[in-house]
Amino acid sequence: xxxxxxxxxxxxxxxxxxxxxxxxxxxxxxxxxxxxxxxxxxxxxxxxxxxxxxxxxxxxxxxxxxxxxxxxxxxxxxxxxxxxxxxxxxxxxxxxxxxxxxxxxxxxxxxxxxxxxxxxxxxxxxxxxxxxxxxxxxxxxxxxxxxxxxxxxxxxxxxxxxxxxxxxxxxxxxxxxxxxxxxxxxxxxxxxxxxxxxxxxxxxxxxxxxxxxxxxxxxxxxxxxxxxxxxxxxxxxxxxxxxxxxxxxxxxxxxxxxxxxxxxxxxxxxxxxxxxxxxxxxxxxxxxxxxxxxxxxxxxxxxxxxxxxxxxxxxxxxxxxxxxxxxxxxxxxxxxxxxxxxxxxxxx
Amino acid sequence: xxxxxxxxxxxxxxxxxxxxxxxxxxxxxxxxxxxxxxxxxxxxxxxxxxxxxxxxxxxxxxxxxxxxxxxxxxxxxxxxxxxxxxxxxxxxxxxxxxxxxxxxxxxxxxxxxxxxxxxxxxxxxxxxxxxxxxxxxxxxxxxxxxxxxxxxxxxxxxxxxxxxxxxxxxxxxxxxxxxxxxxxxxxxxxxxxxxxxxxxxxxxxxxxxxxxxxxxxxxxxxxxxxxxxxxxxxxxxxxxxxxxxxxxxxxxxxxxxxxxxxxxxxxxxxxxxxxxxxxxxxxxxxxxxxxxxxxxxxxxxxxxxxxxxxxxxxxxxxxxxxxxxxxxxxxxxxxxxxxxxxxxxxxxxxxxxxxxxxxxxxxxxxxxxxxxxxxxxxxxxxxxxxxxxxxxxxxxxxxxxxxxxxxxxxxxxxxxxxxxxxxxxxxxxxxxxxxxxxxxxxxxxxxxxxxxxxxxxxxxxxxxxxxxxxxxxxxxxxxxxxxxxxxxxxxxxxxxxxxxxxxxxxxxxxxxxxxxxxxxxxxxxxxxxxxxxxxxxxxxxxxxxxxxxxxxxxxxxxxxxxxxxxxxxxxxxxxxxxxxxxxxxxxxxxxxxxxxxxxxxxxxxxxxxxxxxxxxxxxxxxxxxxxxxxxxxxxx
Numbered sequence: 001x002x003x004x005x006x007x008x009x010x011x012x013x014x015x016x017x018x019x020x021x022x023x024x025x026x027x028x029x030x031x032x033x034x035x036x037x038x039x040x041x042x043x044x045x046x047x048x049x050x051x052x053x054x055x056x057x058x059x060x061x062x063x064x065x066x067x068x069x070x071x072x073x074x075x076x077x078x079x080x081x082x083x084x085x086x087x088x089x090x091x092x093x094x095x096x097x098x099x100x101x102x103x104x105x106x107x108x109x110x111x112x113x114x115x116x117x118x119x120x121x122x123x124x125x126x127x128x129x130x131x132x133x134x135x136x137x138x139x140x141x142x143x144x145x146x147x148x149x150x151x152x153x154x155x156x157x158x159x160x161x162x163x164x165x166x167x168x169x170x171x172x173x174x175x176x177x178x179x180x181x182x183x184x185x186x187x188x189x190x191x192x193x194x195x196x197x198x199x200x201x202x203x204x205x206x207x208x209x210x211x212x213x214x215x216x217x218x219x220x221x222x223x224x225x226x227x228x229x230x231x232x233x234x235x236x237x238x239x240x241x242x243x244x245x246x247x248x249x250x251x252x253x254x255x256x257x258x259x260x261x262x263x264x265x266x267x268x269x270x271x272x273x274x275x276x277x278x279x280x281x282x283x284x285x286x287x288x289x290x291x292x293x294x295x296x297x298x299x300x301x302x303x304x305x306x307x308x309x310x311x312x313x314x315x316x317x318x319x320x321x322x323x324x325x326x327x328x329x330x331x332x333x334x335x336x337x338x339x340x341x342x343x344x345x346x347x348x
Numbered sequence: 349x350x351x352x353x354x355x356x357x358x359x360x361x362x363x364x365x366x367x368x369x370x371x372x373x374x375x376x377x378x379x380x381x382x383x384x385x386x387x388x389x390x391x392x393x394x395x396x397x398x399x400x401x402x403x404x405x406x407x408x409x410x411x412x413x414x415x416x417x418x419x420x421x422x423x424x425x426x427x428x429x430x431x432x433x434x435x436x437x438x439x440x441x442x443x444x445x446x447x448x449x450x451x452x453x454x455x456x457x458x459x460x461x462x463x464x465x466x467x468x469x470x471x472x473x474x475x476x477x478x479x480x481x482x483x484x485x486x487x488x489x490x491x492x493x494x495x496x497x498x499x500x501x502x503x504x505x506x507x508x509x510x511x512x513x514x515x516x517x518x519x520x521x522x523x524x525x526x527x528x529x530x531x532x533x534x535x536x537x538x539x540x541x542x543x544x545x546x547x548x549x550x551x552x553x554x555x556x557x558x559x560x561x562x563x564x565x566x567x568x569x570x571x572x573x574x575x576x577x578x579x580x581x582x583x584x585x586x587x588x589x590x591x592x593x594x595x596x597x598x599x600x601x602x603x604x605x606x607x608x609x610x611x612x613x614x615x616x617x618x619x620x621x622x623x624x625x626x627x628x629x630x631x632x633x634x635x636x637x638x639x640x641x642x643x644x645x646x647x648x649x650x651x652x653x654x655x656x657x658x659x660x661x662x663x664x665x666x667x668x669x670x671x672x673x674x675x676x677x678x679x680x681x682x683x684x685x686x687x688x689x690x691x692x693x694x695x696x697x698x699x700x701x702x703x704x705x706x707x708x709x710x711x712x713x714x715x716x717x718x719x720x721x722x723x724x725x726x727x728x729x730x731x732x733x734x735x736x737x738x739x740x741x742x743x744x745x746x747x748x749x750x751x752x753x754x755x756x757x758x759x760x761x762x763x764x765x766x767x768x769x770x771x772x773x774x775x776x777x778x779x780x781x782x783x784x785x786x787x788x789x790x791x792x793x794x795x796x797x798x799x800x801x802x803x804x805x806x807x808x809x810x811x812x813x814x815x816x817x818x819x820x821x822x823x824x825x826x827x828x829x830x831x832x833x834x835x836x837x838x839x840x841x842x843x844x845x846x847x848x849x850x851x852x853x854x855x856x857x858x859x860x861x862x863x864x865x866x867x868x869x870x871x872x873x874x875x876x877x878x879x880x881x882x883x884x885x886x887x888x889x890x891x892x893x894x895x896x897x898x899x900x901x902x903x904x905x906x907x908x909x910x911x912x913x914x915x916x917x918x919x920x921x922x923x924x925x926x927x928x929x930x931x932x933x934x935x936x937x938x939x940x941x942x943x944x945x946x947x948x949x950x951x952x953x954x955x956x957x958x959x960x961x962x963x964x965x966x967x968x969x970x971x972x973x974x975x976x977x978x979x980x981x982x983x984x
Contacts, residue, residue, distance in 0.1 A: 012665075012666055017666050017668070018403045019403055020407050021404045021407070022408070022746070023407050023744065023745070023746045024666075025733075025742060026493070026745070026746060027746075029665060029666060051751065054410055054747070054751075055747050055748050058407055058408060058410055059407075059746075059747070077432075078387065081383055081386075081387060082432075083432075084431070085432070085433075085434060099432075102413055105414075239785075261352040261353070264351075298352055298354075298355055299352070299355040300355070301354070301355040302383075302384050302388045302758070303384045303388060303754075303755035303756070303757075303758035303759050303762075304355075304755065306380065306383075306752065306754055306755030307752050307759075307788075310747075310749065310750075310755065314746075314749075317748070325780060327781070327787070331787065337790060338756065338759065338760075338773050338775045338788060338790035339786065339788060340777075340786065340788025341781065341785045341786055341787065341788075342787050343785050
């Protein structure tokens with residue numbers, strides 16, 4: 001999909017140049033053009049989804065499609081800033097559309113009220129990147145499998161209370177460029193010998209270096225075998241957030257929803273139980289995840305959505321613009337500690 | 349049994365809805381922060397910003413839309429935030445936080461203050477107000493992909509000023525005027541040229557040290573520096589030149605401006621003077637060119653004869669990113685001078701223009717003049733786009749970095765309100781994960797520095813200067829205000845009589861301004877007590893007299909590391925030195941008048957390592973002189 005850049009209009013309008021000035025100065029015009037030719041699907045307009053929507057719309061993608069089957073509740077108004085307080089009962093994607101569009105009239109924003117599970121494969125294939133929030137593990141695995149083989153960039157992310165993660169699958173061969181300073185030959189001072197008589201190379205000049213990165217599927221990332229000797233040895237350096245993610249995804253699969261503050265007591269108990277089951281099934285120690293996390297993973301915390309949504313949004317921008325090294329392949333954020341780590345999980 | 353309201357414990361949620369918080373700044377970080385505060389459940393928020401909305405803000409300051417351009421940021425931010433939380437109680441102030449209305453009592457109203465600023469002066473000021481009011485302060489900043497958050501609490505942590513921050517990079521006068529070697533030198537020169545031509549400037553000249561200065565913009569001299577020590581073959585000659593310049597040189601300088609006016613700002617005459625005659629003059633200072641490539645003067649007529657029609661490449665780039673040929677910049681110079689002249693004419697007698705990067709003829713002028721000079725000194729010319737970045741001290745900015753930092757600010761805020769100060773951290777956002785896989789790096793907060801000249805119990809400093817050559821107004825403006833961050837200083841001499849040297853009351857001590865410190869009996873070992881009552885700040889200054897300062901250096905604070913500017917943070921993964929603001933950034937400031945800045949972030953300390961040295965830097969603090977009238981200034 002990215003290869004279709006050649007078809008886009010070469011001229012950046014005055015309006016775009018003025019509005020995007022401060023970001024063009026950061027990532028360059030080529031990157032901005034690639035963004036301007038990209039279409040993105042965003043599933044889930046909860047707290048995290050709204051942040052990602054804002055970030056991508058402001059970045060200036062060609063189109064952003066919002067897909068969410070949920071209805072607006074009182075909780076949703078507290079969780080995100082795109083849904084008007086008067087929109088209770090409406091579809092969340094459609095209720096978010098107006099404010100999302102206002103963020104940047106130059107982006108084509110669309111909204112659909114359907115369940116992602118009900119969408120045919122074709123639907124997903126019309127995009128350059130797909131971003132899944134609030135989705136079940138099965139759906140994410142399916143969509144990832146479908147899309148990444150077609151060179152469609154796949155991202156997943158969620159926020160659970162103080163915790164959040166994002167995952168990316170940019171395919172087996174993701175090409176990008178990095179800007180490096182041009183190596184200047186010695187003689188930089190102003191009062192050197194004969195060299196100084198030649199025209200000066202600006203020490204700030206840079207050059208673009210081409211690189212490639214390879215990503216595994218979500219399925220592979222989640223199905224790491226912890227029984228191997230190598231895996232066991234690496235456990236010490238492994239963020240426990242990875243295991244927490246398994247627990248929360250399982251909760252979502254089993255209950256069809258996330259932990260709810262309204263049912264704090266039972267959900268807490270269930271979480272502890274699922275924790276035990278998951279750790280056992282992964283053949284890792286039950287001590288890895290203490291009980292502590294339980295009361296901190298309810299609801300989507302706005303500042304945590306902002307952090308995870310910021311990182312996730314920037315990863316989408318990087319992937320679409322094919323500029324700068326992507327994080328590979330998970331980012332975990334712990335809002336209680338202020339820790340944000342990037343780590344790779346997959347077949348070694 | 350734990351009770352939750354959303355993600356939060358009930359006690360915390362309750363205290364959020366009752367406490368009052370202050371957000372200083374409604375720009376990139378401010379918009380994101382307001383949104384997070386409101387969604388998290390804060391109910392009583394006050395936000396202050398002196399700025400209005402510009403179209404270049406819209407890529408990240410998402411509470412604003414195109415229709416809001418020109419309006420007050422604080423006001424529109426409030427209105428937009430109320431849209432998604434109508435029950436929030438938000439007060440907006442379109443004002444400067446340094447306004448004395450916002451005194452210690454004002455700050456005491458809040459449980460928490462959060463900065464979302466882009467310049468050091470305001471940060472210093474809010475730092476002191478929060479210390480005085482003993483209110484926790486969350487500091488933050490961003491630039492490009494990088495960002496930082498930290499917490500400041502009196503007595504518990506370092507204050508904002510505990511660690512010395514690199515000061516604004518400046519260039520020695522002779523580099524700007526005689527021997528530029530980098531594009532930035534030419535850009536600085538071009539901006540000075542603009543001020544020189546378009547605003548009140550030099551008329552009466554003062555001798556100070558070995559250099560002659562004009563009134564007001566003494567540091568913005570553009571014509572060849574005949575007193576350049578490098579130019580002289582021997583000391584006697586240097587002295588002779590210095591004396592000669594008193595007669596020829598200064599008359600020349602006065603004439604430059606008067607002359608420009610008298611020729612009616614004739615662009616071609618101006619061109620030939622600046623880019624031919626002055627360059628030829630420089631060439632006579634042949635010692636300068638022994639080891640450097642000599643500049644090549646330009647001749648308008650010759651260039652016109654050789655001009656080839658510019659190939660119009662519609663290209664796929666921004667028009668601004670094109671680099672024209674030399675004739676293209678000649679024409680641009682001519683055109684912009686003509687436009688500026690008519691702007692001045694329209695404004696009438698005594699008209700002045702202030703340089704503004706967003707004013708097209710002003711930007712065109714600097715683009716053209718800088719490029720012409722770069723060409724003369726054998727540097728590759730640059731596009732208007734690139735020159736604007738340097739001349740305008742633009743720091744690139746995106747929504748996502750601000751979103752992350754604003755999220756972290758609220759998380760620290762929650763810790764503070766929960767009474768968990770010991771769990772607060774400084775958190776750094778990197779572009780790439782570090783060796784320990786961290787993209788976000790939390791660090792334990794440092795305790796206050798015992799010698800901090802702001803938060804120590806009895807702050808004291810020693811300042812090295814020449815009491816016979818430093819004027820009172822210089823002490824006030826360059827030392828107390830600029831260096832020590834006071835807004836309205838009062839100074840007494842500890843001479844047993846409590847002689848008042850400077851009063852913050854307008855007019856009271858104006859007569860002292862152009863007197864020298866020694867005129868008041870100040871000498872080596874004297875002590876001055878400087879107060880800023882608004883900031884509730886007293887600083888004792890020990891005077892160390894010296895006749896022996898480096899060229900272009902007018903004072904030194906003893907104990908400071910020598911000024912070294914860190915290398916400009918380019919696209920690298922992690923940097924040890926992040927600068928403090930557009931005005932103070934590694935990109936040297938090219939104007940002391942420019943108030944608008946564009947995003948900045950804070951000083952990063954990693955195990956108290958000192959700043960990486962840039963061997964080419966020499967500080968150039970220039971003597972500031974009082975404004976005096978055209979013909980009535982003191983003669984020396």
